Amino acid sequence: MAATVENMILFLAARPVTAPPVRPIPRRRRARFRPPARLRPLAPYRRIFAVPGTRAFTAANLLARLPMGMLSISAVLMIAGSRGSYALAGAVTATGLAATALAGPWTARLIDRYGQSRIAVPATALATLGSLSLLLCVHYGAPDWTLFASYAATATTPNTGGMSRARWAHLFRDDPAARHTANSFEQAADELCFLLGPLLATLLCTTLFPEAGTAVAAALLLTGVLLFAAQRRTEPPAAARTGGHTPTRSPLRLPGLPPLLLTFLCTGAIFGSLEVVTLAYADAHGIRSAGGALLALQAAGSGAAGLLYGLLRPTARPGRRFVRCLAAMASLMLLPLVAASTGSPAALAAALLLAGMATAPTMVTGMGLVQSRTPPGQLNEGMTLAVTALLAGIAAGSASGGWAVDHLPGPGAAYGVPAAAAALALTITLLTGRRRPHRP
Structure with missing residues (x-):
C-alpha cells in the first residue's frame, strides 16, 4: 500500500507543471454617457415634441x-x-x-x-x-x-x-x-x-x-x-362626438373665471398703453424709426423668459404663482417710468427688456388657470374669452396711453399708465383670491 502511494506521488511529481488556460475576459461595451435630466436644459421641450404629430x-x-x-x-x-x-x-x-x-x-x-x-x-x-x-x-x-x-x-x-x-x-x-x-x-x-x-x-x-x-x-x-x-x-x-352632454352654460358663469378675466383686462391695458407711450417717446426724442425696435426688446425679453420658465418645474400652487408673477410684473413695470425720466433712450431700452421678462410667466400661469377652471368641452371658448379680455384691455390701454401722452408733462410721465395697470391687476387678484377658496 505504501509503495502504491509512493508511486502515485512520484507520478504526479513527474508531470510538467502548466498554468491553467487563461480565458479572455469579454470586452465590455462602453456605456454611453447620458447626463442627468437636470443637466439637459432642453429635455422638457424635447419630451413634449417627441409625441407624434x-x-x-x-x-x-x-x-x-x-x-x-x-x-x-x-x-x-x-x-x-x-x-x-x-x-x-x-x-x-x-x-x-x-x-x-x-x-x-x-x-x-x-x-x-x-x-x-x-x-x-x-x-x-x-x-x-x-x-x-x-x-x-x-x-x-x-x-x-x-x-x-x-x-x-x-x-x-x-x-x-x-x-x-x-x-x-x-x-x-x-x-x-x-x-x-x-x-x-x-x-x-x-x-x-x-x-x-x-x-x-x-x-x-x-x-x-x-x-x-x-x-x-x-x-x-x-x-x-x-x-x-x-x-x-x-x-x-x-363635445358633440364624445357622446356626453354638450355644455350650454357660458364659462363667464363659472366660479373663479370672471375675476381672472378682469385681471387679463388689466394686463391687456399694460400692453396697449406701453405700445402707444413708447412710440410717442421715440417720436419726441427724434428716433421715431426706433420705436418698433424698443417694443421688440420688450417682446424679446418676454419670449426669452417664457422659454426659461418652461424649463422650471413648478412647485407652488398655480394661484400663488400667479400672484407672484403679477407682483413681479407690477414691480418691473416701474423701470420704464424711472428710465424715461432720465431722458436716455438706451436706459429705456434696457428697462423695457427687463420689464418684458415678467410678461410671459404671468401669461403662462394665467392661461394655465383658465384651462384648469374651464371644462374640457369649453376649453377653446374659455381661452378665447381670455384673449377677448386682453384685446379689450389693449384697446382701453391704447386710449389711456394716448390721453396720458397728450395731457401729462412729457411722454416719460405717461409710462405711469402701464405701471398703474399692472398694480391694478395685482390688486384685483389679491382681493378676489381672498373671497373664494383656492382652486388649482
Missing part, C-alpha cells in the same frame, strides 16, 4: 399665427397710405377689434362643439374674404363705410393660439408638468409672432405696395389653418 401641428399653427401680428398694422398702413388719415385707419381697426370681441367667443364655442377642423376652416375662409374685401375697397377708392364692413368680417378669425393650447391640454391632460412646458412654449411663440409680424408687415407695405401686408397676411392665415386642420390625430374630440 406635435411638431406638425405646431409648425402649421405658427404659420397661421404669424398674421395675428400683421393684420392690424397692415390695415393701418394701407388705409393711412391710401386715404391719408390715421384717424380713419384707427377707427376701422378699432371696429374690427370690437367685432372680434363679440364674435370670437361664439366661434370658439362652435369649435368646442363641432371640432377644430370642421369650424376653423370655414371661419378662416370668411375672415380671409373680409381681408381681401378691405384690400379691394381701399385700392379702388370705395366709400369709407365699406372699410368698416369689410374689416368687421375678419372677426370670425379663429383663435389659433387657443386651438394649439387646446391640443396640448388634450395630449397631456394627466401630466401637469408637460402642460406647463407646452404653455410656456406657446407664450414664447405668441411673443415671436407679435415680434416678427409687425416688422414683416411694415417691410411689405413700405417696400412693395401698401396692400402687400394685408394680402400676404391673409394668404398665410388661410394656408396655416388648412395645414393645421389637416393634423387630425392630435385634434381634441369635439
Whole structure:
C-alpha cells in the first residue's frame, strides 16, 4: 500500500507543471454617457415634441399665427397710405377689434362643439374674404363705410393660439408638468409672432405696395389653418362626438373665471398703453424709426423668459404663482417710468427688456388657470374669452396711453399708465383670491 502511494506521488511529481488556460475576459461595451435630466436644459421641450404629430401641428399653427401680428398694422398702413388719415385707419381697426370681441367667443364655442377642423376652416375662409374685401375697397377708392364692413368680417378669425393650447391640454391632460412646458412654449411663440409680424408687415407695405401686408397676411392665415386642420390625430374630440352632454352654460358663469378675466383686462391695458407711450417717446426724442425696435426688446425679453420658465418645474400652487408673477410684473413695470425720466433712450431700452421678462410667466400661469377652471368641452371658448379680455384691455390701454401722452408733462410721465395697470391687476387678484377658496 505504501509503495502504491509512493508511486502515485512520484507520478504526479513527474508531470510538467502548466498554468491553467487563461480565458479572455469579454470586452465590455462602453456605456454611453447620458447626463442627468437636470443637466439637459432642453429635455422638457424635447419630451413634449417627441409625441407624434406635435411638431406638425405646431409648425402649421405658427404659420397661421404669424398674421395675428400683421393684420392690424397692415390695415393701418394701407388705409393711412391710401386715404391719408390715421384717424380713419384707427377707427376701422378699432371696429374690427370690437367685432372680434363679440364674435370670437361664439366661434370658439362652435369649435368646442363641432371640432377644430370642421369650424376653423370655414371661419378662416370668411375672415380671409373680409381681408381681401378691405384690400379691394381701399385700392379702388370705395366709400369709407365699406372699410368698416369689410374689416368687421375678419372677426370670425379663429383663435389659433387657443386651438394649439387646446391640443396640448388634450395630449397631456394627466401630466401637469408637460402642460406647463407646452404653455410656456406657446407664450414664447405668441411673443415671436407679435415680434416678427409687425416688422414683416411694415417691410411689405413700405417696400412693395401698401396692400402687400394685408394680402400676404391673409394668404398665410388661410394656408396655416388648412395645414393645421389637416393634423387630425392630435385634434381634441369635439363635445358633440364624445357622446356626453354638450355644455350650454357660458364659462363667464363659472366660479373663479370672471375675476381672472378682469385681471387679463388689466394686463391687456399694460400692453396697449406701453405700445402707444413708447412710440410717442421715440417720436419726441427724434428716433421715431426706433420705436418698433424698443417694443421688440420688450417682446424679446418676454419670449426669452417664457422659454426659461418652461424649463422650471413648478412647485407652488398655480394661484400663488400667479400672484407672484403679477407682483413681479407690477414691480418691473416701474423701470420704464424711472428710465424715461432720465431722458436716455438706451436706459429705456434696457428697462423695457427687463420689464418684458415678467410678461410671459404671468401669461403662462394665467392661461394655465383658465384651462384648469374651464371644462374640457369649453376649453377653446374659455381661452378665447381670455384673449377677448386682453384685446379689450389693449384697446382701453391704447386710449389711456394716448390721453396720458397728450395731457401729462412729457411722454416719460405717461409710462405711469402701464405701471398703474399692472398694480391694478395685482390688486384685483389679491382681493378676489381672498373671497373664494383656492382652486388649482
